Amino acid sequence: MTTATAGPAARPAETDALRRAMELAATDGLVLGPNPRVGCVLLDPDGVTIAEGYHRGAGTPHAEAVALANARAAVGPDALRGATAVVTLEPCAHTGRTGPCAQALLDAGIVRVVYAQPDPNPVATGGGALLRAAGVDVVAGVLEDEARALNPVWTRAMELGRPVVTWKVATSLDGRTGAADGTSRWITSAASRADAHRLRAACDTVLVGTGTVAADDPSLTVRDAARTGPQPLRAVMGRRDLPPSSRLAVPPHDGTETLHLRTHDPHEALDALWAADRRHVLLEGGATLAAAFWRAGLVDEVVAYVAPVLLGAGPDAVGDLGVTTITGAVRLDVVDVMVVAPSTDHPADQADAGPDETNVRLTLRPRKES
Structure with a gap:
């Protein structure tokens, strides 16, 4: 260059x-x-x-x-x-x-x-x-x-020959994405969730696994306050059928598409999304899907929202990566740190019993081997 x-x-x-x-x-x-x-x-x-x-x-x-x-x-x-x-x-x-x-x-x-x-x-x-x-x-x-x-994302995608993958995760301070009893809503604050919608709006695809669809029934759309263009493609990876009544099986009024990728192979999923002219995938699935992409070496960036709360137990942010010793740990470089302070700009979120506290947003990239 x-x-x-x-x-x-x-x-x-x-x-x-x-x-x-x-x-x-x-x-x-x-x-x-x-x-x-x-x-x-x-x-x-x-x-x-x-x-x-x-x-x-x-x-x-x-x-x-x-x-x-x-x-x-x-x-x-x-x-x-x-x-x-x-x-x-x-x-x-x-x-x-x-x-x-x-x-x-x-x-x-x-x-x-x-x-x-x-x-x-x-x-x-x-x-x-x-x-x-x-x-x-x-x-x-x-x-x-x-x-x-x-065109940083487009350029990187062209160099990779596949969509760029950003993994978005929201966790407690001890790396839990929900409580042990299954209550997982609103670990992070309303301001963090609003920022996450802006992140969605900057990607052309949001990807989850069939397990997340069954457990959470997400809509994967960008809220109006953050929306600046067409909704991203809603993509689901996994072989099992989507529940017929799920929000991803029933198209919303704005005609947002859902693409079901019937595979467990992240490479196959990205190949299909590339063929569909998708260049930036926001990975929002659970621990199993995140681990699959990490093991395949297909995570290019991490955006982590960390809340000042301890749960002690509950689902982990990521599944087994095959790491057995500290020398094999996945190491990342911190690209940006942002303090996400409480906001009154999104009253719909504030009214939904979510925490009103300061979170930290970390942007990280996998460390390149020297």
């Missing part, structure tokens, strides 16, 4: 245009789905902006296509001859729901392309090479780190 500075071949006007393209890419905020956020700015030979465009999500025109269309509408096609395209991501070289952007730039008469992040998608990459082979002056890796920050 390059550093977050302009490459030596980038001109000042192009670097400025690239920062503008990043602003455009972020226009609609977080956009979930199989496609990244991308922005494009077209410059004339003097470095003056001709037109701009950005991608609005899967199935819509790519940023380059939008910018080219805007330029033709504003100044006509001839103005693009000899122009420069500045893009946050390497122009694609494949035909999917839309045509290849690299070819569209060639057809428009673009003579120079400056882009930030090489495309990590093995299906779409190659646009830079295609443009160079056609005689276009190509400058790559300008402000690459800043561009990667636009």
Whole structure:
């Protein structure tokens, strides 16, 4: 990866245009789905902006296509001859729901392309090479780190070739997810639960096991206060049938989908979700499902809400990981620590007999072997 500075071949006007393209890419905020956020700015030979465009999500025109269309509408096609395209991501070289952007730039008469992040998608990459082979002056890796920050989950998913998995867990101080008598509701505070709904809203899939469905009958939807877009896909992993009356078996009024993954193999489950264009899975199942993903090496991030309470007994946060000695312990690096203080912003939660106390939210990632 390059550093977050302009490459030596980038001109000042192009670097400025690239920062503008990043602003455009972020226009609609977080956009979930199989496609990244991308922005494009077209410059004339003097470095003056001709037109701009950005991608609005899967199935819509790519940023380059939008910018080219805007330029033709504003100044006509001839103005693009000899122009420069500045893009946050390497122009694609494949035909999917839309045509290849690299070819569209060639057809428009673009003579120079400056882009930030090489495309990590093995299906779409190659646009830079295609443009160079056609005689276009190509400058790559300008402000690459800043561009990667636009699409951190998408980029990681492309590199992994599977959805990124975030395990969310709420526990007591001694690592219990419920009391011994089965009363497990509201270990954490209303403010923590509201924050967890915002976490759900940032993922395109919420995954639990059939055991959680039978025991808790969850809805796995994002509460209205945290909802900023479509509901995530509700996914259930396990071979047994869902109870016909369960909330996951009966679609809610907003048409939120439920996908039943009839397998006990986390790899198979993620393969199916990848094929369904899912890129970020929030793992919310119980100890058994969490342990299965840990043993398979498929947990990329942990978000743990810890409440200041001791239970002494009750279900564990995670099942058997096969660890028999301290040297085999699963070790994680703390990425972020946030104090979640009591809030009055969500009265529906406050009225539901939950604790009103300060919790701690930990964000962690598995430690990489050196």
